[in-house]
Amino acid sequence: MSAMSHEFDLSQATMLPPAKPGPHPIPDAGALASQWDAVHEAAAAVGHLAQLSREDTDYSVQSLPLRAAELGGWHYEMVARGIDDLAAVMQPGLRALLALTADGRDTTAAALTLWREFHIARAAILSIAVQD
Template sequence: MSPPPSGGTPFGASTPAGQFPGAGRAGFGSAAVSAMSMKWSALHDAAAVVCQLAGLPPEARRPEVRNFPAIMRDIGGWRHERAEQGVDDLAAIMEPGLAALLAVSARGISPTPAAQALWREFESARAALLALVPPLGVRRRA
């Protein structure tokens, strides 16, 4: 292959040295929403285990909880950004919390009081996230 013309690339496009056409931050579009949906679902799976360790009855997943990621995607803007950050923050709380509860339980110690505390934290954080859903009549992105 012959060297590219001066200032060009082997692909024929003129780009600054060291950069490729289309390089930069990738726009994942619906994949990002899918990632948030998966995290949201995984959080609720983990919360179900916490609920069980807390000695509480299982929680039914209400439609507003189940549909939260899709609603945030449709709304977009600052609410969607806050929702994504909030889901990540909640995962950062739940992951080590559940690991600690399972470790305590594996040692034969009752995790109930700690599981109840983690459940309350989960409920509180989730309620704050659900409060991002605007009241009916607020215009969503097209």
């Protein structure tokens, strides 16, 4: 039995500089806030299909994009990625529910499941922007 060997030549590799310590510029929270609002509008539509009343969001939910931008760095990047991922789940889920509704089918159980998944994912995203 022969073992495979690999030769790694790092002579041509590009090394990234270390992250600069200290304050970083605050990222623009505008686009992040727009996407956060859009995800919540989709969740409101899903809640309606699940026969739930419209949710009142508290300040910690509303201020997430601003908090993430103020924290910056990996906090901001992870919140932005989390919101992208949540939007990627909500969009086709809502489309499917609306298609079923248009066919006259009852979507209450499926909508309630998607609504619960939204809240679980949102709680995870919110936990990223907690200051240490």
